[in-house]
Amino acid sequence: MSTRSFNPPVRTLMGPGPSDVHPRVLAAMARPTIGHLDPAFVAMMEETKALLQYAFQTQNAFTFPVSGPGSAGMETCFVNLVEPGDKVIVCQNGVFGARMKENVVRAGGEPIVVEDNLGEPIDPGKVEDALKKHRGVTLVAFVHAETSTGVESDAQALARIAHQHGAATIVDAVTSLGGSPLSVDAWGLDAVYSGSQKCLSCTPGLSPVTFSERAAEKIKKRKSPVQSWFLDLTLVMGYWGTGKRTYHHTAPINPLYGLHEALVLLKEEGLEASWARHRQQYEALRAGIEAMGLSYLVKEPHRLPQLNAIRVPEGVDDATVRSKLLHDYNIEIGGGLGALAGKLWRIGLMGHGANPKNVMSCLGALDAVLA
Numbered sequence: 001m002s003t004r005s006f007n008p009p010v011r012t013l014m015g016p017g018p019s020d021v022h023p024r025v026l027a028a029m030a031r032p033t034i035g036h037l038d039p040a041f042v043a044m045m046e047e048t049k050a051l052l053q054y055a056f057q058t059q060n061a062f063t064f065p066v067s068g069p070g071s072a073g074m075e076t077c078f079v080n081l082v083e084p085g086d087k088v089i090v091c092q093n094g095v096f097g098a099r100m101k102e103n104v105v106r107a108g109g110e111p112i113v114v115e116d117n118l119g120e121p122i123d124p125g126k127v128e129d130a131l132k133k134h135r136g137v138t139l140v141a142f143v144h145a146e147t148s149t150g151v152e153s154d155a156q157a158l159a160r161i162a163h164q165h166g167a168a169t170i171v172d173a174v175t176s177l178g179g180s181p182l183s184v185d186a187w188g189l190d191a192v193y194s195g196s197q198k199c200l201s202c203t204p205g206l207s208p209v210t211f212s213e214r215a216a217e218k219i220k221k222r223k224s225p226v227q228s229w230f231l232d233l234t235l236v237m238g239y240w241g242t243g244k245r246t247y248h249h250t251a252p253i254n255p256l257y258g259l260h261e262a263l264v265l266l267k268e269e270g271l272e273a274s275w276a277r278h279r280q281q282y283e284a285l286r287a288g289i290e291a292m293g294l295s296y297l298v299k300e301p302h303r304l305p306q307l308n309a310i311r312v313p314e315g316v317d318d319a320t321v322r323s324k325l326l327h328d329y330n331i332e333i334g335g336g337l338g339a340l341a342g343k344l345w346r347i348g349l350m351g352h353g354a355n356p357k358n359v360m361s362c363l364g365a366l367d368a369v370l371a
């Protein structure tokens with residue numbers, strides 16, 4: 001058994017997440033731990049909620065970070081909003097949509113899957129057809145930014161159609177928050193979850209969520225109790241809400257310092273400026289990728305700037321290239337997931353990592369490895 005401390009190598013994280021963590025975030029996390037009911041901590045919680053409202057562009061009172069990774073935010077949305085027997089349309093155009101279906105089944109709901117090809121956005125017309133065909137659908141669930149393929153779907157159009165048919169929306173914004181336009185109130189999104197480890201430049205393990213009035217009402221009117229005790233919002237909000245704070249679980253104190261600092265950084269830069277920076281760095285990367293004769297999986301208007309899905313050329317071994325990038329250049333990029341394993345490289349330009357130095361280093365290293 002080792003008695004040495006663990007000292008990780010210094011990498012440049014340019015995969016699908018986690019992304020490079022900002023040094024100010026790491027420094028914030030090293031500050032002294034205080035109690036989770038300490039007035040100073042409670043004041044920081046309130047600031048975090050307000051900063052998250054800014055990041056999500058919402059006035060929703062139910063906006064806070066779930067203690068757990070993006071998957072915990074996903075489950076929070078599904079277990080609180082899906083009741084046994086509920087019909088839920090689940091849009092599937094990649095790995096993360098498939099996980100949503102699994103969540104509906106486990107919450108006792110009836111999933112109605114609307115499929116689109118990998119690398120293509122969700123077709124709002126197909127969702128509308130499904131809503132007309134299946135009466136009484138209560139929810140439409142979809143991934144805004146599908147990290148497995150690098151495609152963006154039109155969240156605003158999908159929410160509009162859902163509402164026209166009396167359904168609320170559950171939206172996965174794990175990869176979009178902070179990196180590309182997302183406007184919860186203006187787009188009318190109901191339950192939205194994200195992750196700390198992508199475009200927020202924070203460490204993994206926290207999942208910002210937000211719930212509209214419509215979603216909060218739906219939860220209040222539940223006929224059956226939420227099957228998960230830990231993720232039951234009526235209990236969690238006893239701690240994160242505005243009333244008297246009651247102990248629910250011990251909040252992850254130091255990671256929350258980190259998220260607070262990450263959100264302060266986002267506010268300092270400005271949301272629009274952050275979106276613009278991600279786009280600029282994508283454009284620089286794309287120029288280099290195309291100059292190397294490589295191509296993207298997703299067509300230009302639907303590409304996510306923060307997740308570049310590049311086709312592995314014929315005759316090139318995906319894993320060997322990624323391994324050389326990691327071991328010779330300390331750069332991590334991602335491979336394909338599921339049906340796209342071995343066929344894609346996923347280059348992330350997320351948060352603090354979306355900068356010219358990373359773009360140039362990645363292009364230079366990839367060119368050298370492919371030569």
Ligand code: PLP
Pocket residue numbers: 016017069070071072074096143145146147148172174175195204205
């Ligand atoms: N949804 C999307 C779109 C993701 O990219 C991820 C993680 O990569 C998740 C959900 C799950 O988040 P986590 O791995 O933090 O649980």
